[in-house]
Amino acid sequence: MPHDHHDHDNLSPSGHPFRADNDEPLSYWQTMEIALREILVEKGHLTQAEITAQIDAMDARNPSQGASVVARAWVDPDFKAQLLADASTASRDMGFDIGPMHLIAVENTDTIHNLIVCTLCSCYPRNLLGLPPDWYKTRAYRSRAVSEPRAVLREFGLNLPDTTTLRVHDSTADMRYIVLPARPAGTDDLSQDELAKLVTRDSMIGVGLPRQP
Amino acid sequence: MAEHVRIKAIYPPGHVRAPYYLRGKTGVIERDLGHFANPEQLAYHHKGDPKPLYRVRFTMAEVWGDNAENPADTIDAEVYDHWLERV
Amino acid sequence: MSDTDGRRWHDMGGMPAGPIPMEGHDFALWEKRVDALMVLCGNKGFLSVDGLRRALEDMGEDTFEKYSYYERWIASINQNLIEAGLYTLEELGTRMAEVQARGPTYGEANNG
Numbered sequence: 001m002p003h004d005h006h007d008h009d010n011l012s013p014s015g016h017p018f019r020a021d022n023d024e025p026l027s028y029w030q031t032m033e034i035a036l037r038e039i040l041v042e043k044g045h046l047t048q049a050e051i052t053a054q055i056d057a058m059d060a061r062n063p064s065q066g067a068s069v070v071a072r073a074w075v076d077p078d079f080k081a082q083l084l085a086d087a088s089t090a091s092r093d094m095g096f097d098i099g100p101m102h103l104i105a106v107e108n109t110d111t112i113h114n115l116i117v118c119t120l121c122s123c124y125p126r127n128l129l130g131l132p133p134d135w136y137k138t139r140a141y142r143s144r145a146v147s148e149p150r151a152v153l154r155e156f157g158l159n160l161p162d163t164t165t166l167r168v169h170d171s172t173a174d175m176r177y178i179v180l181p182a183r184p185a186g187t188d189d190l191s192q193d194e195l196a197k198l199v200t201r202d203s204m205i206g207v208g209l210p211r212q213p
Numbered sequence: 214m215a216e217h218v219r220i221k222a223i224y225p226p227g228h229v230r231a232p233y234y235l236r237g238k239t240g241v242i243e244r245d246l247g248h249f250a251n252p253e254q255l256a257y258h259h260k261g262d263p264k265p266l267y268r269v270r271f272t273m274a275e276v277w278g279d280n281a282e283n284p285a286d287t288i289d290a291e292v293y294d295h296w297l298e299r300v
Numbered sequence: 301m302s303d304t305d306g307r308r309w310h311d312m313g314g315m316p317a318g319p320i321p322m323e324g325h326d327f328a329l330w331e332k333r334v335d336a337l338m339v340l341c342g343n344k345g346f347l348s349v350d351g352l353r354r355a356l357e358d359m360g361e362d363t364f365e366k367y368s369y370y371e372r373w374i375a376s377i378n379q380n381l382i383e384a385g386l387y388t389l390e391e392l393g394t395r396m397a398e399v400q401a402r403g404p405t406y407g408e409a410n411n412g
Contacts, residue, residue, distance in 0.1 A: 119232055119234070120230060120232060149282070150286075151282065165286060166286040167286070169289045172231070172232060172291045174246070174266060
């Protein structure tokens, strides 16, 4: 079998080393994964090359892609209008391969804050931001983000004023969501690339704000 | 003028995408998303009939009553037309 | 929540729950392979995302508590592929026994 682990010696997008997984005791579910994959390849339903390419494509997707989209919207009013009208097309126009994903961008303002959740499973804009953080898939987040979102935000260190309207978006069907955070004050002199570095994954889910310069 | 809709308060077994906490609740249509294949058919290896899908906006007051953290905050969810009643 | 009030276990919006656990992990190679299998089988029409979710839901709440995310996913992918007739349970069982016989670790068992 071709070796499809070629690029995982680097650090992950989160800055941690990838977990050494190949020397762990073999589990029942890992056995099923190997067996099922081999059978599908042998029967010609898919190829090992397709699997490798798909892993590489998913690894290439990470929050910095979303940060680039956000930073451009901060500096380019026409692009921002396009993003809010059709975030899928806007993301593709920036060169990001988001597959068939239907993306909606929701804008934070002085008076509105947006928060993304999937109460029924774990829908996430993975084709732009990469795979979701573990907490996003937990019972605690899925249960509470719709009924006590302000308490949830406080756990993430975000105290929302009463004067701000909070809009929670439950990804129940075919749409995926990204928050367009408000541009931090005091960033007038920063370039688009410098602005992108301020945009965190959490700020695009709505559980955080962009970094201050 | 906003169109008011109520999520049907029905409780079939099996794979549906209308969340329990919104059933029987009334909201307004935020936007029309077009047609998407019915997940209730796709889930069982059937071809999904195209169904209109809407984003519906609910106030926290409507969904949680007196337990709402902030009554004017909102929840938006995508709901298929066959789960909506016009009110 | 009861078995008969119409709320299924996965439909958890608004249920009481504890603090958000903030710890995370990076994905292991085998987990990435499960993810890739789901996407590719979906693209090729062998399964649908809703079929994946349906099997996960039908596994029940104990499974959600007991097994990890991608452990449940590979079980659901298998359920859907068996239903689609891509291979038989006997083929899978035979191959799983072969895989297990190759060695005690994922790395050794994968080098068939």
